[in-house]
Amino acid sequence: MILLLSLGCRVDDPMGSVLIDGEWLPGGEAGTNTLLGGSNSFIMPMPGLSAAHEQQFYSGNSYFNQSWVEAPASTDARDGLGPFFNARSCSTCHFKDGRAAPTDDSVVPFSGLLLRLSVSGPDGPVPDPIYGGQLQDIASPGLTPELTPRVTWQERTGSYPDGTPYALLVPAYHLDAPAHGPLSTDLMISPRLPPQVIGLGLLEAIPASDLAALADPDDADGDGISGRIPWGVDPVSGEVVHRRMGWKADSAGVVAQVAGALAADMGLTSTLRPLDDCTSGQPECLAEPAGGEPEVSDTIFERLVTYTRSVAVPARRNWDDPDVLAGRSLFSEVQCDGCHVADFTTSAFAPLPELSDQHIWPYSDLLLHDMGPDLADDRPVGAASGREWRTRPLWGIGLLEVVNGHTRLMHDGRADGVAEAILWHGGEAAASRDRFMALSAGERAQLVAFVEDL
Ligand code: HEC
Ligand code: HEC
Ligand SMILES: [Ca+2]
Ligand SMILES: [Ca+2]
Ligand SMILES: [Ca+2]
Known part of the structure; x- marks a missing residue:
């Protein structure tokens, strides 16, 4: 059947809609791995890479997985970790390029979930004067970690209109x-789970004009969904761009995100982020x-960026299953695609020309949406308000369990599985959530089966 599709056929589904040629290759021909499942689903290079870029991919892969050590060390190429950090390697949090789970009730330390911090400043939020922009719960020998974060979970029960009960966990x-001193009384905290890092060059290659065309900041078409462009300065070009990375789209792109991860998550400086995450309130950190x-x-940094x-994005596995095809129609019917926009065609992409002109299926508009008070972190950052989040791309989501052994979703991992993730949707997504809830149990299972096939 896979052969059939790649020869350019179309498959009719029972609901009458049509699976589009190549839809089972969400990253396009250049950007999809066709392993068809398994725990290595997220670690493969994009098949369209040039030989030179593939070599850089494997070199970057080793820096992504290696453990960094504190300075001074005999190994100059991998020292500088800390003084404050959350993990020793990228892969601690993005294990096999996937995502860590949040910790259980009161278990420490956090295994990948980050807490971003800020306080109110005269012109908007600024980093905490003592603890900075992020909380690090590990410190170099001789230093005391900033503090000990802990999460507790409380059950919230409810039921679908058909009476089926559910239980959600509220963190x-x-x-x-x-x-290092008392916490600010107006401290704002934003919890963030590490997402899977697949297909990111393809997201950067979506034409900005295609995304801008989806924005509807004043909801002119009256469907209850607005969607704002996360404008912000790109630290590389100095230009105002549509920021594309992070749960709140507060990072311009992969380069900015990698520099930020190195500096804040691991205490590793780069040309773009020349300072460790120490504040003037932490003199012992500055003295390390x-x-x-x-x-x-710069060479190692560039390898990490290319990597x-x-x-690659994993290929879909069961795209022609009748339940998956029915779920695909329901996904549009209840207007999940008001935000999780299915497909785009990439434009010319200078850093990796191989990724140009690909028909991709990320299921995201990469816009900011008000997701309601329950999901709000009440910490504005960049263009995002305390209630806004960037639509998560859904590609790869069905393989998290086999790659990482858990199914925790949403920005803080509060949802266990796709149905719970939908139940947490509020704000602009409330109508779509309610339509999902009103479906029959069988239809809900079909919609979930479709999302899990992505
Ligand atoms: C301590 C855990 C941790 C470590 C270590 C870490 N990350 Fe992350 N990563 C995260 C979290 C949490 C996010 C979500 C951040 C946000 O939304 O602002 C993230 C987001 C990202 C993203 C954006 C993905 C997207 O879809 O928006 C990229 C790219 C990324 N990390 C790359 C890296 C690289 C490269 C390294 C190593 C240099 C690294 N990360 C190290 C936790 C970590
Ligand atoms: C108004 C825009 C909007 C609509 C409509 C919407 N979503 Fe979302 N979706 C989002 C945003 C934004 C997030 C990230 C929110 C967060 O993490 O707090 C998200 C997250 C998710 C996640 C979790 C992704 C992850 O990686 O953890 C799933 C699954 C999901 N949506 C599925 C759906 C389905 C299915 C529907 C239709 C019933 C739907 N969404 C409708 C905006 C929307
Ligand atoms: Ca350092
Ligand atoms: Ca800090
Ligand atoms: Ca609208």
């Missing part, structure tokens, strides 16, 4: 033993030795 965050200036050389851009 609460506790910051124990602040070691550095592992070079910068700690991550992070060119991890």
Whole structure:
């Protein structure tokens, strides 16, 4: 059947809609791996890469997986970790390029979930004067970690209109033993789970004009869904761009995100982020030795960027299953695609020309949406308000369980599985959620089966 599709046929589904040629290759021919499942689904290079870029992919892969060490060390190419950090390697949080799960009730340390911090400033939020823009719960020897974060979960029960009960978990965050001075009384916290890092170069290659055409900031068409462009300065070009990375789209692109991850998550400086995450309120942090200036050389940085851009998206597995096809129609019917926009064609992409002109299926408009008070972190950042989140691409989502052994979804991992994720949707997505809830149990299962095939 796979052969049939790649020869250009179309498959009619029972609901009468049509599976489009190539839809089972969400990253396009250049960007999809065709492993068809398994725990290595997220670690493959995009098949269309040139030989030179593929070599850089494998080199970047080793830096993504290696553990960095504190300075000074005999191994100059991998020292500089800390003084404050959350993990020793990218792959601790993005294991096999997937996502870590949030920790259980009161278990420490956090295994990948990050807490971003800010306080109110005269012109908007600014980093906390002592604890900075992110909480690090590990420190180099001799330093005390910033504090001990803890999460507790409370059950919230409800039922579908047909009477089927459900139980959701509501997280609460506790910051124990602040070691560097009292916490600000107006401290704002944003919890973030590490997402899978697949297909990111393809997301960068979507023409900005195609995304802008989807924005409807004043909801002119009256469907209850607005969608704003996350404008922000790109630290590389200095230009105002449509920011594309992060749960709140507060990072311009892969380059900015990698520099930010190195500096804030691991305490590793680069040309773009030359300072560790120490504040003037943490003099012992500022006094620690550095592992070079910068700690991550431009060559290693570029390898990491090429790698992070060119991890392939997995092919769909059961696209022709009748339930999956029915779920595909229901996905549009209840207007999940008001935000999770199915497909785009990439434009010319200078960093990796191989990714140009690909028909891709990320299921996201990459716009900011008000998702209601329950999901709000009440911490504005970049263009996003305290209630806005960027539509998550859904590609690869069905393989998280086989890759990472869990099914925790949404920005803080509060949802276990697709149905719970939908139940958490509010704000602009409330009408779509309600339509989902009103479906029969069988139809709900079909819609979930479709999402799990992505
Ligand atoms: C301590 C855990 C942790 C470590 C270590 C870490 N990340 Fe992440 N990563 C995250 C979290 C959490 C997010 C979501 C951030 C956000 O929404 O602002 C993220 C987001 C990303 C994204 C954006 C993906 C998207 O879809 O928006 C990229 C790219 C990325 N990380 C790459 C890296 C690289 C490369 C490294 C190593 C240099 C790294 N990360 C290290 C936790 C981590
Ligand atoms: C108004 C826009 C909007 C609509 C409509 C919408 N979503 Fe979402 N979706 C989002 C945003 C934004 C997020 C990320 C929210 C967060 O993490 O807090 C998200 C997250 C998700 C996630 C979790 C993704 C992950 O990687 O953890 C799933 C699954 C999902 N949506 C499925 C659906 C389905 C199915 C529907 C239709 C019933 C739907 N969504 C309708 C905007 C929308
Ligand atoms: Ca350092
Ligand atoms: Ca900090
Ligand atoms: Ca609208």
